[in-house]
Amino acid sequence: MIAAIAIGVCAGVVAGLLGVGGGVLFVPGLVIFLGLGQHQAEATSLLAIVPVAVVGTFKQDGYGNVRRHDALLMGLLSVAGAAAGVALANALSGELLRVGFAALMVIVAIQLVRKAVSEPAESSPLSASGKHPGTK
C-alpha cells in the first residue's frame, strides 16, 4: 500500500516535469510491487492517469502551455484508436504484452536521451515567472 502511494507520487512528479511518464511508471510499478498481471496493470494505470492528467492540465493551462482547441480535437478523435488498442491488448498474452512494454520503456528512454543531448543547455526560466519564451 505504501509502495503504491510512493509509485503514485514519483510517477506524478515525472508526468508533471516531462509530460510523459505517468503510465510508463504506473504499469511496471503495479506489476513489480503489487503483483498485478500485465493486463490488469495496464487497465489500472489508465484509470489512475485520468485524475493526474486533469490536475496537470489545469496547472499547465495556468502556465499558458495548453492549446485548448488542438487538445480537444486530438482527445475527442482518439476514441476509435483507444478502443482498438484495448481490444488488441486483450487479444495478446500477458507475456508478449510485457515484452512489448519493456521495449516501449527503452524507446522512451532513448527518446529522452536524444532530446537532452540535442538541446542546447537551457538556462533556468525562473526569472520569467510563468511567462517563458517558447522553447527555442
Place this chain on the structure above:
Amino acid sequence: MQPDRSPKLPTSRSLKLALIGTAAGAFSGLFGVGGGTVMVPLLVLWLGYGAREATGTSLAAIVFIAGYAAATQGVYGNVHVLDAILMGVPAIGGVLIGTWLQQRLPTRSISLLFAAVLVASAVELLSQ
C-alpha cells in the same frame, strides 16, 4: 493564456491532429499509458510545437484518451479500482510538484536521469 493563433484551421492541420489522436489512442489502449510518448514528438515535428506547449497540450488530450481506454478496459473487467485510487490520488500531489519544478529547472538533466530509471525498470519488468 494562449492567444488562439490559428482562427482558420487548415484542414490538413485538423487531419494531422486527428491522426495524432488516433495513434495516441491506439498506443494508450495497447500499453496502458497516456500516449504522450506518441503525441509530444509528433506535435513538435509535425505541427511545430515548442516542447512545453507539446507537453501541456498532450496532457489535456490524455484526459480523454486515458478515460476512453480505461472505460473500455473496465468492460473487460481488468481495472483494479482501489489500486488506481491508491496510486492516482497521491500522483496528483506529484504532478503539482512536477509542473512547479518544470518552470524552474532545466529539464535536460532530469530527462537523462529518468531515461536511466526507465531502462532499469524495463530490465526489472522482464525479470518478473
